[in-house]
Amino acid sequence: MQPPILIIILVAIMAIAYQLGLKRSVASAGGRADIRHLHSLPSYYGAYAALWCGLPALLMLGFWTAFENNIVTNLLISSLPEAVQQTDPQRLNLMLNDIKNLADGNIVSADIDPAMRQAADSYQQLQGISAAAKTVVVLALGILGTLWAWRRINPQLRARNAVEKTVNILLIISSSIAILTTIGIVLSVLFESIRFFGKVPFMDFVFGLEWSPQTSIRADQVGSTGAFGAIPLFAGTLLIALIAMTVAVPIGLMSAIFMAEYAGPKFRAAAKPVLEVLAGVPTVVYGFFAALTVAPLFRDLGEAMGLAVSSESALAAGAVMGIMIIPFISSLSDDVINAVPQSMRDGSYALGATKSETVLRVIIPAALPGIVGGILLAVSRAIGETMIVVMAAGLSANLTANPLEAVTTVTVQIVTLLVGDQEFDSPKTLAAFALGLMLFVVTLALNIIALHVVRKYREQYE
Incomplete structure (x- = not known):
C-alpha cells in the first residue's frame, strides 16, 4: 500500500x-x-x-x-x-x-x-x-x-495535561526542524563556497568587473581561463530590482490607499480580487509577455525617439517584474492600512484635518512598519526572480547602469551554472554556491536595515 x-x-x-x-x-x-x-x-x-x-x-x-x-x-x-x-x-x-x-x-x-x-x-x-x-x-x-x-x-x-504537553513537544520539534533546515542550507552553501574560494581568490570574486565562468578542460585549451568577477551580476540584479520597485511601489501603494480609504464597498469587492489575480499568474507567462510584447514595444519606442534599445533589456524585465509585484505591495499595504484603528481617523477629522491630510499625516505613518515589510517582501521577490530575466533581459553579464541594455542577474547565473551534467569540482559549478552565499548576505543586510527602519518608526507612532 x-x-x-x-x-x-x-x-x-x-x-x-x-x-x-x-x-x-x-x-x-x-x-x-x-x-x-x-x-x-x-x-x-x-x-x-x-x-x-x-x-x-x-x-x-x-x-x-x-x-x-x-x-x-x-x-x-x-x-x-x-x-x-x-x-x-x-x-x-x-x-x-x-x-x-x-x-x-x-x-x-x-x-x-x-x-x-x-x-x-x-x-x-x-x-x-x-x-x-x-x-x-x-x-x-x-x-x-x-x-x-x-x-x-x-x-x-489528566488528559488535558498529556495532550497539551504532546502538542507543545510537536511544536518545538516543528520549529527545530525549520531552524535546523535553515542552518543546513546555510552550511551546505558555505562549505561549497569555501571550496570555490580555495580556487578563486575572494577579492577577485567580490570586486571583479568581468564575469566569464568558462574554464578550460584541458591544459592546452585556449580562451577559457575563466573570470569570476561578481560585480556585473549584482549590478544587473540591483538595476532590474530598482526598475521593478519603481513601477510596483507607487502603483501598489496608491492602489492600496485608494481601495482602503476612498473606494466604495462595491468597487473594492470587485477591484481587490481582480488586482490579486496578478499574483496567481505564473512567472513564465510574465516572461512571455515581456519577451513578445513589452521588449518589442520599448525597442520600437526607442527607435522612434532615436535611442538604441536592445532586444533584451533591463527596462523590459524590470517593468514586467514590477507589474508582477504590484499585488504583493497592494494587498499587504491594504491590510495594514485597514488595521489602523478608526479612532485615529476620527481624532484627525475632529481636529479639522481633511481626508488627504489624514491619510498622509496619520494613516500612512501609523501603517508605515507594515508597508515597509510589504515592500521588503517585494524586494526579495524581485531579487529572486529568474524566468522573467532569462526571457526579457538575457544572459549577458554587462556592467552598465543603462536600463536599455541587456544585463543578467545572480539567480539567472546560478541556474545557468547548474544546468546540465556538471562536476562539483570545477570553479564554474562551485561559483553558483558562492553567488548564492553572497546573495544571502546581501538579502540579510537588507533585512537588518529594514528592521531598524521599522523599529524607528514603530517607536515614534505607537
Whole structure:
C-alpha cells in the first residue's frame, strides 16, 4: 500500500479513536450530566486517544519509509552471486540500477539476461513483502494505540495535561526542524563556497568587473581561463530590482490607499480580487509577455525617439517584474492600512484635518512598519526572480547602469551554472554556491536595515 493511502486510512482510524475516547470519557463519568467529575473536557480524552493512535504509527511509517530502500537493496545484494557481490562498487551500483529499472519497467543500460531477470523478480518480491509488512505494522500500531488509550481513560486521567504537553513537544520539534533546515542550507552553501574560494581568490570574486565562468578542460585549451568577477551580476540584479520597485511601489501603494480609504464597498469587492489575480499568474507567462510584447514595444519606442534599445533589456524585465509585484505591495499595504484603528481617523477629522491630510499625516505613518515589510517582501521577490530575466533581459553579464541594455542577474547565473551534467569540482559549478552565499548576505543586510527602519518608526507612532 502506498504511503499516501496508508496515511489517509490512519487519519480515518484516528477520527474513530477520537470518537471512542470521547464516548469512553462520558461513559466513565456516568453520562453527559456528570461530566463535571472528569478532570478534563471530553474532547481532550478524544484527542488523547487520537494522539496515541496516530503518533506511534506515523513515526513507524516515517522510519520505515526512510530506511526501506537501503534495507531492500542490501537484501538484494546478499541474494546475488558471490562473484557479483565482490565486483567493483561503481559497476555494482550500475548493475543495481539496471535491476531496479527492469523491475519498474524502465529502460536498462545492459542486455537483459536470465540472471538480471531473476534479480528483478527478487527485487519486486522484496518490495512487495516490505510494503505488506509496513501496512500491517503501521495499522496494527494505530489500532493497538487506540486500545491502549481507550483502556486508560477514566475520570482521574489528566488528559488535558498529556495532550497539551504532546502538542507543545510537536511544536518545538516543528520549529527545530525549520531552524535546523535553515542552518543546513546555510552550511551546505558555505562549505561549497569555501571550496570555490580555495580556487578563486575572494577579492577577485567580490570586486571583479568581468564575469566569464568558462574554464578550460584541458591544459592546452585556449580562451577559457575563466573570470569570476561578481560585480556585473549584482549590478544587473540591483538595476532590474530598482526598475521593478519603481513601477510596483507607487502603483501598489496608491492602489492600496485608494481601495482602503476612498473606494466604495462595491468597487473594492470587485477591484481587490481582480488586482490579486496578478499574483496567481505564473512567472513564465510574465516572461512571455515581456519577451513578445513589452521588449518589442520599448525597442520600437526607442527607435522612434532615436535611442538604441536592445532586444533584451533591463527596462523590459524590470517593468514586467514590477507589474508582477504590484499585488504583493497592494494587498499587504491594504491590510495594514485597514488595521489602523478608526479612532485615529476620527481624532484627525475632529481636529479639522481633511481626508488627504489624514491619510498622509496619520494613516500612512501609523501603517508605515507594515508597508515597509510589504515592500521588503517585494524586494526579495524581485531579487529572486529568474524566468522573467532569462526571457526579457538575457544572459549577458554587462556592467552598465543603462536600463536599455541587456544585463543578467545572480539567480539567472546560478541556474545557468547548474544546468546540465556538471562536476562539483570545477570553479564554474562551485561559483553558483558562492553567488548564492553572497546573495544571502546581501538579502540579510537588507533585512537588518529594514528592521531598524521599522523599529524607528514603530517607536515614534505607537
